[in-house]
Amino acid sequence: MKAESNKPITLNTCLSPSLLHLYDVSSSIVVIIDILRATSTIATALYNGARSIIPVDSVAECIKLGKQMDVITAGERDGKIADGLKYGNTPSQYTPEFIKGNTLVLTTTNGTRLLHMALAEGALGIITGSFCNLSAVCDYLTSQKRNVILACAAWKDRVNIEDTLFAGAVISRIKNNFQQNCDASQIAETLYLQAKDDLFGFLKEKNASHYQRLMGYGLEEDIRYCLTIDNSNVLILYESGRLVVAKN
Amino acid sequence: MKAESNKPITLNTCLSPSLLHLYDVSSSIVVIIDILRATSTIATALYNGARSIIPVDSVAECIKLGKQMDVITAGERDGKIADGLKYGNTPSQYTPEFIKGNTLVLTTTNGTRLLHMALAEGALGIITGSFCNLSAVCDYLTSQKRNVILACAAWKDRVNIEDTLFAGAVISRIKNNFQQNCDASQIAETLYLQAKDDLFGFLKEKNASHYQRLMGYGLEEDIRYCLTIDNSNVLILYESGRLVVAKN
Numbered sequence: 446m447k448a449e450s451n452k453p454i455t456l457n458t459c460l461s462p463s464l465l466h467l468y469d470v471s472s473s474i475v476v477i478i479d480i481l482r483a484t485s486t487i488a489t490a491l492y493n494g495a496r497s498i499i500p501v502d503s504v505a506e507c508i509k510l511g512k513q514m515d516v517i518t519a520g521e522r523d524g525k526i527a528d529g530l531k532y533g534n535t536p537s538q539y540t541p542e543f544i545k546g547n548t549l550v551l552t553t554t555n556g557t558r559l560l561h562m563a564l565a566e567g568a569l570g571i572i573t574g575s576f577c578n579l580s581a582v583c584d585y586l587t588s589q590k591r592n593v594i595l596a597c598a599a600w601k602d603r604v605n606i607e608d609t610l611f612a613g614a615v616i617s618r619i620k621n622n623f624q625q626n627c628d629a630s631q632i633a634e635t636l637y638l639q640a641k642d643d644l645f646g647f648l649k650e651k652n653a654s655h656y657q658r659l660m661g662y663g664l665e666e667d668i669r670y671c672l673t674i675d676n677s678n679v680l681i682l683y684e685s686g687r688l689v690v691a692k693n
Numbered sequence: 694m695k696a697e698s699n700k701p702i703t704l705n706t707c708l709s710p711s712l713l714h715l716y717d718v719s720s721s722i723v724v725i726i727d728i729l730r731a732t733s734t735i736a737t738a739l740y741n742g743a744r745s746i747i748p749v750d751s752v753a754e755c756i757k758l759g760k761q762m763d764v765i766t767a768g769e770r771d772g773k774i775a776d777g778l779k780y781g782n783t784p785s786q787y788t789p790e791f792i793k794g795n796t797l798v799l800t801t802t803n804g805t806r807l808l809h810m811a812l813a814e815g816a817l818g819i820i821t822g823s824f825c826n827l828s829a830v831c832d833y834l835t836s837q838k839r840n841v842i843l844a845c846a847a848w849k850d851r852v853n854i855e856d857t858l859f860a861g862a863v864i865s866r867i868k869n870n871f872q873q874n875c876d877a878s879q880i881a882e883t884l885y886l887q888a889k890d891d892l893f894g895f896l897k898e899k900n901a902s903h904y905q906r907l908m909g910y911g912l913e914e915d916i917r918y919c920l921t922i923d924n925s926n927v928l929i930l931y932e933s934g935r936l937v938v939a940k941n
Binding site: 460463464467600602604605606609626627628629631635636639651652654655657 | 708709711712714715848849850851852853854857873874875876877879880883884887899900901902903905
């Protein structure tokens with residue numbers, strides 16, 4: 446598959462933010478992946494009618510914006526609602542009744558930080574990806590004919606299973622549209638093909654670190670929700686400082 | 694499993710040198726893994742009677758030591774014999790006839806650099822691991838009752854399949870002796886269990902980047918050799934600036 450310039454277009458998987466510098470971000474669309482739970486929450490809130498989401502790096506910035514603007518402030522640190530914020534990172538909290546027409550300011554441990562890293566590196570485009578909007582992500586990447594980096598938010602830079610699985614899911618669907626020379630992509634796809642019939646069961650069997658953490662907080666329903674394919678199937682773009690649903 | 698201090702001992706997998714800072718190197722034995730081909734060559738040369746191997750970071754340092762000492766200088770950059778050095782990184786080159794009683798000074802693209810990183814971080818101990826000495830590595834790690842980091846040299850910091858596979862092989866053998874809470878280890882083991890019946894075929898099927906590179910140089914035999922379990926089964930320790938076979 447070649448882009449208009451006749452150069453082959455590439456598909457790479459970056460398993461941790463600490464590896465992002467190895468990839469040519471400025472010539473790529475970057476897919477931010479933080480399955481448990483930032484990018485799943487983002488998909489849900491926007492699918493349910495949020496006007497936009499402003500991702501910020503710090504809790505302080507989140508609180509500050511909350512005072513300046515008529516917004517809902519939310520965020521987590523280490524999997525729990527951050528001190529000073531009202532709402533957390535549980536996707537099912539963002540029902541249409543709660544979120545429709547509102548702007549959400551969100552800060553999370555890993556996902557929002559990675560998004561800002563990709564921005565700082567001059568990404569050609571930034572979208573967010575989750576199982577909740579898998580098809581929208583795949584359709585968009587196929588249509589763009591641009592280099593793609595599947596960027597896993599990981600957990601404090603340590604590679605994690607669930608983000609890797611999502612990268613694998615995307616790869617298994619769209620790989621034929623790209624030139625591939627990325628071992629991390631092969632690893633991700635192999636993992637996904639093994640896990641795809643029961644993603645929750647796979648995380649449980651492998652005792653995934655984030656699975657343990659969230660189960661410890663009694664958040665099994667969150668995990669199951671975040672592993673459900675296309676339950677909030679909208680394409681989400683980062684534009685002018687905000688995450689928004691792409692206009693058709 | 695607990696160490697003498699009664700704290701559980703841990704087993705972690707670090708998939709790239711760029712992630713080493715995330716792990717507690719100073720309380721761990723670090724296994725340097727560079728399957729294609731540095732740590733396979735190291736195992737072979739020492740198994741075949743090399744007195745010791747001095748790993749150095751740069752070609753210049755390698756050449757300099759070669760002038761100062763009665764040693765064999767060898768090394769590669771980008772998979773080929775480095776300019777100014779006589780020998781490369783093909784394990785089968787290091788026959789008993791050639792290497793016995795000699796000291797080898799070796800520099801490679803990824804493996805020797807990672808070793809020096811682990812040294813700089815104050816690793817409790819450093820050993821090198823390859824399929825060629827898999828059993829010796831596993832026996833040692835089990836006997837030590839210390840934290841372990843399986844450190845993949847990767848390719849210019851990009852995660853690769855073959856080093857990940859070796860980490861998975863070690864994990865599948867010794868995991869019951871350690872507390873595990875490392876998603877990268879789970880990913881590595883899953884990959885290995887899928888590949889173990891035909892490691893060469895797996896690299897071929899996945900079109901692993903290093904497989905492609907070495908096949909392009911006509912080095913299929915090197916790849917097959919480096920995937921052969923226990924063909925040079927000695928335990929290799931890094932001591933006082935040199936890699937040596939452990940005394941029994």
